Amino acid sequence: xxxxxxxxxxxxxxxxxxxxxxxxxxxxxxxxxxxxxxxxxxxxxxxxxxxxxxxxxxxxxxxxxxxxxxxxxxxxxxxxxxxxxxxxxxxxxxxxxxxxxxxxxxxxxxxxxxxxxxxxxxxxxxxxxxxxxxxxxxxxxxxxxxxxxxxxxxxxxxxxxxxxxxxxxxxxxxxxxxxxxxxxxxxxxxxxxxxxxxxxxxxxxxxxxxxxxxxxxxxxxxxxxxxxxxxxxxxxxxxxxxxxxxxxxxxxxxxxxxxxxx
Numbered sequence: 001x002x003x004x005x006x007x008x009x010x011x012x013x014x015x016x017x018x019x020x021x022x023x024x025x026x027x028x029x030x031x032x033x034x035x036x037x038x039x040x041x042x043x044x045x046x047x048x049x050x051x052x053x054x055x056x057x058x059x060x061x062x063x064x065x066x067x068x069x070x071x072x073x074x075x076x077x078x079x080x081x082x083x084x085x086x087x088x089x090x091x092x093x094x095x096x097x098x099x100x101x102x103x104x105x106x107x108x109x110x111x112x113x114x115x116x117x118x119x120x121x122x123x124x125x126x127x128x129x130x131x132x133x134x135x136x137x138x139x140x141x142x143x144x145x146x147x148x149x150x151x152x153x154x155x156x157x158x159x160x161x162x163x164x165x166x167x168x169x170x171x172x173x174x175x176x177x178x179x180x181x182x183x184x185x186x187x188x189x190x191x192x193x194x195x196x197x198x199x200x201x202x203x204x205x206x207x208x209x210x211x212x213x214x215x216x217x218x219x220x221x222x223x224x225x226x227x228x229x230x231x232x233x234x235x236x237x238x239x240x241x242x243x244x245x246x247x248x249x250x251x252x253x254x255x256x257x258x259x260x261x262x
Contacts, residue, residue, distance in 0.1 A: 004031075005042050012046055013057045013145050020048045052123035052149035055107040060144030062110055066103055067142055073099055074132040081194045089198060090205045100128045123149035 008027045015023050024046060031040035049057060060067050073095060080089040104124045111119060130152035131138040140146060 004036075004039055008039075008043055009046060009145055010061070012043075013049060013054070014061045017049055017051055017054050024048075047147045049147045050120075050123075050149060052120040052127065053146040055111060055119065055124050056127050056141060056146055056149070057144040058110050059103060059107040060142060063103075063106060064142075066106060070099055070103060070128060070131060071138050071142060074135075074138055077132060078135075081198045084194070084197055086197075086201050089201050093202055093205065096129075096132055100125050100132070103128055120149070126151040 012020060012023055012027065024043060027043045028040045031037075031043060073092065077089070077092050077096065080092055104121050107124050108119050108121060127137075127141065127146070127149045130150050131141040133152040137150065137152075
Protein backbone atom coordinates (compact mmCIF):
# COMPACT_ATOMS: atom_id res chain seq x y z
CA UNK A 1 0.00 0.00 0.00
CA UNK A 2 2.87 2.35 0.77
CA UNK A 3 4.05 2.66 -2.84
CA UNK A 4 0.51 3.16 -4.11
CA UNK A 5 -0.16 5.81 -1.48
CA UNK A 6 3.09 7.62 -2.35
CA UNK A 7 2.11 7.73 -6.02
CA UNK A 8 -1.36 9.06 -5.23
CA UNK A 9 0.09 11.61 -2.82
CA UNK A 10 2.46 12.91 -5.51
CA UNK A 11 -0.42 13.30 -7.99
CA UNK A 12 -2.67 15.08 -5.53
CA UNK A 13 -0.07 17.52 -4.24
CA UNK A 14 1.06 18.38 -7.77
CA UNK A 15 -2.49 19.38 -8.71
CA UNK A 16 -3.89 22.82 -7.93
CA UNK A 17 -5.78 23.30 -4.64
CA UNK A 18 -9.03 23.83 -6.57
CA UNK A 19 -8.72 20.37 -8.09
CA UNK A 20 -7.59 18.62 -4.93
CA UNK A 21 -10.96 17.63 -3.43
CA UNK A 22 -12.32 16.18 -6.69
CA UNK A 23 -9.11 14.30 -7.45
CA UNK A 24 -8.95 12.91 -3.94
CA UNK A 25 -12.50 11.64 -4.26
CA UNK A 26 -11.58 9.95 -7.54
CA UNK A 27 -8.56 8.26 -5.98
CA UNK A 28 -10.62 7.11 -2.99
CA UNK A 29 -13.21 5.64 -5.38
CA UNK A 30 -10.51 3.80 -7.35
CA UNK A 31 -9.06 2.30 -4.18
CA UNK A 32 -12.51 1.14 -3.06
CA UNK A 33 -13.19 -0.40 -6.46
CA UNK A 34 -9.92 -2.30 -6.04
CA UNK A 35 -11.19 -3.38 -2.59
CA UNK A 36 -8.21 -1.73 -0.90
CA UNK A 37 -10.02 -0.15 2.04
CA UNK A 38 -6.83 0.73 3.89
CA UNK A 39 -5.54 2.71 0.89
CA UNK A 40 -8.92 4.41 0.45
CA UNK A 41 -8.93 5.45 4.12
CA UNK A 42 -5.36 6.76 3.92
CA UNK A 43 -6.12 8.80 0.79
CA UNK A 44 -9.22 10.22 2.40
CA UNK A 45 -7.10 11.61 5.25
CA UNK A 46 -4.84 13.62 2.93
CA UNK A 47 -5.40 17.32 3.49
CA UNK A 48 -5.85 20.03 0.87
CA UNK A 49 -2.78 22.29 0.57
CA UNK A 50 -2.91 26.05 0.75
CA UNK A 51 -2.00 27.98 -2.39
CA UNK A 52 1.43 28.83 -0.97
CA UNK A 53 2.14 25.18 -0.09
CA UNK A 54 0.97 24.09 -3.54
CA UNK A 55 3.35 26.56 -5.19
CA UNK A 56 6.27 25.11 -3.23
CA UNK A 57 5.11 21.55 -3.98
CA UNK A 58 4.86 22.31 -7.69
CA UNK A 59 8.36 23.75 -7.66
CA UNK A 60 9.64 20.56 -6.02
CA UNK A 61 7.90 18.32 -8.57
CA UNK A 62 8.65 20.32 -11.72
CA UNK A 63 12.00 21.95 -10.90
CA UNK A 64 13.77 19.53 -8.53
CA UNK A 65 17.08 20.89 -9.87
CA UNK A 66 16.35 24.32 -8.39
CA UNK A 67 15.24 22.83 -5.08
CA UNK A 68 18.46 20.80 -5.08
CA UNK A 69 20.48 24.00 -5.50
CA UNK A 70 18.56 25.55 -2.60
CA UNK A 71 19.36 22.62 -0.32
CA UNK A 72 23.01 22.62 -1.38
CA UNK A 73 23.16 26.28 -0.39
CA UNK A 74 21.53 25.37 2.94
CA UNK A 75 24.32 22.89 3.66
CA UNK A 76 26.96 25.47 2.74
CA UNK A 77 25.34 27.96 5.12
CA UNK A 78 25.28 25.44 7.97
CA UNK A 79 28.95 24.61 7.38
CA UNK A 80 29.92 28.29 7.37
CA UNK A 81 27.95 28.79 10.58
CA UNK A 82 29.60 25.83 12.30
CA UNK A 83 33.08 27.00 11.35
CA UNK A 84 32.30 30.69 11.94
CA UNK A 85 33.58 31.78 8.54
CA UNK A 86 32.24 35.33 8.62
CA UNK A 87 33.22 36.52 5.15
CA UNK A 88 31.87 33.39 3.47
CA UNK A 89 28.72 33.56 5.61
CA UNK A 90 28.02 37.11 4.42
CA UNK A 91 28.48 36.09 0.80
CA UNK A 92 26.24 33.04 1.26
CA UNK A 93 23.61 35.16 3.01
CA UNK A 94 23.47 37.41 -0.05
CA UNK A 95 23.13 34.34 -2.27
CA UNK A 96 20.40 33.02 0.03
CA UNK A 97 18.21 36.07 -0.49
CA UNK A 98 18.77 36.03 -4.25
CA UNK A 99 18.08 32.27 -4.48
CA UNK A 100 14.88 32.45 -2.44
CA UNK A 101 13.58 35.31 -4.59
CA UNK A 102 14.48 33.51 -7.82
CA UNK A 103 12.77 30.26 -6.73
CA UNK A 104 9.66 32.16 -5.62
CA UNK A 105 9.47 33.81 -9.04
CA UNK A 106 9.84 30.43 -10.74
CA UNK A 107 7.08 28.98 -8.53
CA UNK A 108 4.69 31.75 -9.56
CA UNK A 109 5.65 31.24 -13.21
CA UNK A 110 4.81 27.54 -12.90
CA UNK A 111 1.40 28.51 -11.52
CA UNK A 112 0.54 29.84 -14.99
CA UNK A 113 -1.01 33.09 -16.23
CA UNK A 114 -4.53 31.96 -15.31
CA UNK A 115 -3.65 32.56 -11.65
CA UNK A 116 -2.97 36.23 -12.22
CA UNK A 117 -0.71 38.22 -9.94
CA UNK A 118 -2.54 37.68 -6.64
CA UNK A 119 -0.30 34.93 -5.27
CA UNK A 120 1.13 34.52 -1.73
CA UNK A 121 4.73 35.11 -2.81
CA UNK A 122 5.79 36.19 0.69
CA UNK A 123 4.59 32.87 2.14
CA UNK A 124 6.46 30.95 -0.56
CA UNK A 125 9.65 32.90 0.22
CA UNK A 126 9.19 32.31 3.96
CA UNK A 127 8.82 28.55 3.39
CA UNK A 128 11.91 28.39 1.20
CA UNK A 129 13.86 30.41 3.78
CA UNK A 130 12.73 27.96 6.47
CA UNK A 131 14.05 25.12 4.31
CA UNK A 132 17.44 26.84 4.30
CA UNK A 133 17.44 27.03 8.09
CA UNK A 134 15.96 23.64 9.07
CA UNK A 135 17.06 20.28 7.57
CA UNK A 136 13.71 18.66 8.40
CA UNK A 137 11.81 21.36 6.55
CA UNK A 138 14.30 21.07 3.68
CA UNK A 139 13.48 17.38 3.38
CA UNK A 140 9.75 18.12 3.40
CA UNK A 141 10.12 20.75 0.70
CA UNK A 142 12.10 18.32 -1.46
CA UNK A 143 9.31 15.72 -1.15
CA UNK A 144 6.74 18.24 -2.38
CA UNK A 145 4.01 17.22 0.08
CA UNK A 146 3.46 20.37 2.14
CA UNK A 147 -0.07 21.34 3.09
CA UNK A 148 0.74 24.68 4.72
CA UNK A 149 3.38 27.38 4.45
CA UNK A 150 5.73 28.02 7.36
CA UNK A 151 8.14 30.61 8.66
CA UNK A 152 11.48 30.31 10.45
CA UNK A 153 11.87 32.71 13.38
CA UNK A 154 15.67 32.48 13.54
CA UNK A 155 15.91 30.96 17.01
CA UNK A 156 15.25 27.45 18.25
CA UNK A 157 13.16 24.99 16.33
CA UNK A 158 10.93 25.87 13.40
CA UNK A 159 7.37 26.40 14.73
CA UNK A 160 5.72 23.12 13.84
CA UNK A 161 2.08 24.35 14.24
CA UNK A 162 2.59 26.26 10.95
CA UNK A 163 3.64 23.09 9.11
CA UNK A 164 1.81 19.92 8.13
CA UNK A 165 3.82 17.29 6.31
CA UNK A 166 2.72 14.25 4.35
CA UNK A 167 5.30 11.46 4.10
CA UNK A 168 3.70 9.09 1.64
CA UNK A 169 0.58 8.99 3.78
CA UNK A 170 -1.34 10.85 6.49
CA UNK A 171 0.48 13.50 8.46
CA UNK A 172 2.94 12.07 10.95
CA UNK A 173 2.97 12.95 14.64
CA UNK A 174 6.29 14.04 16.13
CA UNK A 175 6.89 11.98 19.32
CA UNK A 176 7.34 13.81 22.62
CA UNK A 177 11.01 14.08 23.43
CA UNK A 178 12.47 13.29 26.81
CA UNK A 179 14.35 15.93 28.78
CA UNK A 180 17.71 16.68 27.20
CA UNK A 181 20.86 15.29 28.84
CA UNK A 182 24.04 17.30 29.43
CA UNK A 183 25.49 16.66 25.97
CA UNK A 184 22.19 17.66 24.38
CA UNK A 185 22.12 20.88 26.41
CA UNK A 186 25.68 21.64 25.33
CA UNK A 187 24.78 20.95 21.72
CA UNK A 188 21.82 23.31 21.92
CA UNK A 189 23.91 25.98 23.63
CA UNK A 190 26.51 25.68 20.87
CA UNK A 191 23.78 25.87 18.23
CA UNK A 192 22.42 29.03 19.86
CA UNK A 193 25.90 30.53 19.97
CA UNK A 194 26.43 29.81 16.27
CA UNK A 195 23.04 31.24 15.45
CA UNK A 196 23.91 34.36 17.43
CA UNK A 197 27.19 34.67 15.50
CA UNK A 198 25.33 34.26 12.22
CA UNK A 199 22.74 36.84 13.21
CA UNK A 200 25.43 39.32 14.27
CA UNK A 201 27.27 38.79 10.98
CA UNK A 202 24.06 39.46 9.05
CA UNK A 203 23.30 42.54 11.15
CA UNK A 204 26.81 43.89 10.58
CA UNK A 205 26.46 43.24 6.86
CA UNK A 206 23.08 44.99 6.86
CA UNK A 207 24.56 47.99 8.69
CA UNK A 208 27.43 48.18 6.19
CA UNK A 209 25.01 48.05 3.28
CA UNK A 210 22.81 50.72 4.88
CA UNK A 211 25.80 53.01 5.49
CA UNK A 212 27.07 52.49 1.93
CA UNK A 213 23.63 53.32 0.55
CA UNK A 214 23.45 56.43 2.74
CA UNK A 215 26.85 57.60 1.50
CA UNK A 216 25.81 56.90 -2.08
CA UNK A 217 22.62 58.94 -1.69
CA UNK A 218 24.62 61.81 -0.14
CA UNK A 219 27.12 61.72 -3.00
CA UNK A 220 24.32 61.65 -5.57
CA UNK A 221 22.64 64.64 -3.93
CA UNK A 222 25.92 66.55 -3.90
CA UNK A 223 26.43 65.72 -7.57
CA UNK A 224 22.91 66.90 -8.36
CA UNK A 225 23.49 70.16 -6.45
CA UNK A 226 26.79 70.73 -8.25
CA UNK A 227 25.21 70.11 -11.64
CA UNK A 228 22.40 72.52 -10.79
CA UNK A 229 24.92 75.17 -9.71
CA UNK A 230 26.91 74.61 -12.89
CA UNK A 231 23.80 75.01 -15.05
CA UNK A 232 22.86 78.20 -13.22
CA UNK A 233 26.39 79.56 -13.64
CA UNK A 234 26.33 78.76 -17.34
CA UNK A 235 23.01 80.58 -17.70
CA UNK A 236 24.46 83.53 -15.81
CA UNK A 237 27.47 83.61 -18.15
CA UNK A 238 25.18 83.59 -21.19
CA UNK A 239 23.05 86.37 -19.67
CA UNK A 240 26.15 88.42 -18.82
CA UNK A 241 27.43 87.99 -22.36
CA UNK A 242 24.18 89.35 -23.75
CA UNK A 243 24.31 92.32 -21.35
CA UNK A 244 27.90 93.09 -22.43
CA UNK A 245 26.98 92.99 -26.09
CA UNK A 246 23.97 95.25 -25.54
CA UNK A 247 26.10 97.71 -23.56
CA UNK A 248 28.70 97.72 -26.31
CA UNK A 249 25.98 98.53 -28.86
CA UNK A 250 24.74 101.42 -26.73
CA UNK A 251 28.29 102.74 -26.38
CA UNK A 252 28.76 102.54 -30.16
CA UNK A 253 25.47 104.37 -30.79
CA UNK A 254 26.42 107.10 -28.30
CA UNK A 255 29.85 107.48 -29.90
CA UNK A 256 28.32 107.76 -33.37
CA UNK A 257 25.81 110.33 -32.15
CA UNK A 258 28.58 112.37 -30.55
CA UNK A 259 30.63 112.24 -33.75
CA UNK A 260 27.69 113.52 -35.79
CA UNK A 261 27.30 116.49 -33.49
CA UNK A 262 30.94 117.32 -34.26
